[in-house]
Amino acid sequence: MSSVHPIVLAIETSCDETAVAILRGNELLASEVASQTEHQAYGGVVPEIASRNHLLHAPHLLESAVKKAGIELGEVDAFAATAGPGLASSLMIGASIAKGLALGFAKPYLAINHLEGHLLSPFFTGDFEIEPNVSLIVSGGHTLLVDVRGANEYRILGRTVDDAAGEAFDKVAKMLSLGYPGGPEIERCALSGDAARFDFPRSMLDSGDHNFSFSGLKTAVRYQIAKLAAISDDIRHDLCASFQRAVVEVLVKKTLRAARECGAKLVTVSGGVSCNRVLRDQMSDACNRAGVKLLTAVPELCTDNAAMIAFAASLRLNAGFESDVTQEIDPNLALA
Ligand code: KG4
Ligand code: ZN
Numbered sequence: 481m482s483s484v485h486p487i488v489l490a491i492e493t494s495c496d497e498t499a500v501a502i503l504r505g506n507e508l509l510a511s512e513v514a515s516q517t518e519h520q521a522y523g524g525v526v527p528e529i530a531s532r533n534h535l536l537h538a539p540h541l542l543e544s545a546v547k548k549a550g551i552e553l554g555e556v557d558a559f560a561a562t563a564g565p566g567l568a569s570s571l572m573i574g575a576s577i578a579k580g581l582a583l584g585f586a587k588p589y590l591a592i593n594h595l596e597g598h599l600l601s602p603f604f605t606g607d608f609e610i611e612p613n614v615s616l617i618v619s620g621g622h623t624l625l626v627d628v629r630g631a632n633e634y635r636i637l638g639r640t641v642d643d644a645a646g647e648a649f650d651k652v653a654k655m656l657s658l659g660y661p662g663g664p665e666i667e668r669c670a671l672s673g674d675a676a677r678f679d680f681p682r683s684m685l686d687s688g689d690h691n692f693s694f695s696g697l698k699t700a701v702r703y704q705i706a707k708l709a710a711i712s713d714d715i716r717h718d719l720c721a722s723f724q725r726a727v728v729e730v731l732v733k734k735t736l737r738a739a740r741e742c743g744a745k746l747v748t749v750s751g752g753v754s755c756n757r758v759l760r761d762q763m764s765d766a767c768n769r770a771g772v773k774l775l776t777a778v779p780e781l782c783t784d785n786a787a788m789i790a791f792a793a794s795l796r797l798n799a800g801f802e803s804d805v806t807q808e809i810d811p812n813l814a815l816a
Pocket of ligand 2: 620783
């Protein structure tokens with residue numbers, strides 16, 4: 481290592497965000513993200529377009545990250561990339577670049593699980609100590625409750641049986657002709673809405689397990705829209721607020737129940753949906769009432785980024801782990 485605080489460069493290309501970050505110790509030297517808007521017209525991420533864009537964006541993001549960090553590529557102590565879960569043709573790009581750099585500079589390579597990146601992101605500003613917690617990972621692709629005993633000690637408690645919460649936000653936004661990604665659009669639209677106007681289902685709230693389901697809620701919104709003669713701005717605001725309240729209520733109640741069952745003193749929430757102010761506020765109130773601490777990541781680290789991958793890689797590097805460059809990407813890579 482070139483210093484007591486190793487420099488880690490990480491690349492994230494699991495879906496449609498191309499991201500490069502450079503971390504020295506817990507000091508974030510650079511975090512570059514290029515989002516792709518081309519998919520909007522297709523109503524979902526097109527793998528072929530995503531991978532072409534990763535190839536296009538990665539070189540200049542690498543260049544600008546290194547420039548912003550004020551370092552030379554040769555000073556990097558380890559190269560990391562997201563190895564899964566995600567789209568195979570997207571994962572391949574970031575992993576191939578990181579492996580090439582690791583081989584070229586004769587430095588370690590670290591294959592990182594995208595979900596572990598999200599899960600650890602609330603600890604980013606801390607001192608690399610991962611306290612036991614119950615973690616809610618809530619994004620466009622995943623809704624997962626995890627019993628975290630420490631870094632790399634994970635037990636899945638439950639997950640969505642159909643749509644992810646973020647996916648439901650995106651689909652409902654589309655029904656209401658709002659933009660993509662739908663989460664921030666719905667949150668904005670809900671601001672002046674009446675959350676009690678429509679009584680949408682809280683699916684699996686009392687299922688007795690830690691799983692989620694958001695597909696029925698999405699369908700209930702669709703039926704409600706079909707029943708309404710016209711969608712005025714006021715109705716749109718109320719639909720968004722009522723939908724958001726239903727999602728948030730289920731996420732908060734089921735997370736707190738899991739925390740209680742596991743005897744957790746800390747709850748963490750990560751992933752794109754954890755940018756949502758209503759979710760953050762309600763989770764915070766519920767944790768206060770239950771006497772449990774809450775840790776969330778700063779909003780820039782909630783949506784897909786490479787800083788969280790660099791952080792997870794640093795923790796692994798400090799613990800003496802590295803991956804073999806022959807390690808393949810795995811679109812279905814499991815967290816535990
Ligand atoms: O973590 P992320 O960037 O990507 C995945 O790993 O999936 O999460 C993206 C998801 C999208 O579904 C987006 O609509 C949702 O996070 N999202 C939000 C908010 N900001 C992003 N959902 C609700 N409220 C928000 N403010
Ligand atoms: Zn993600």
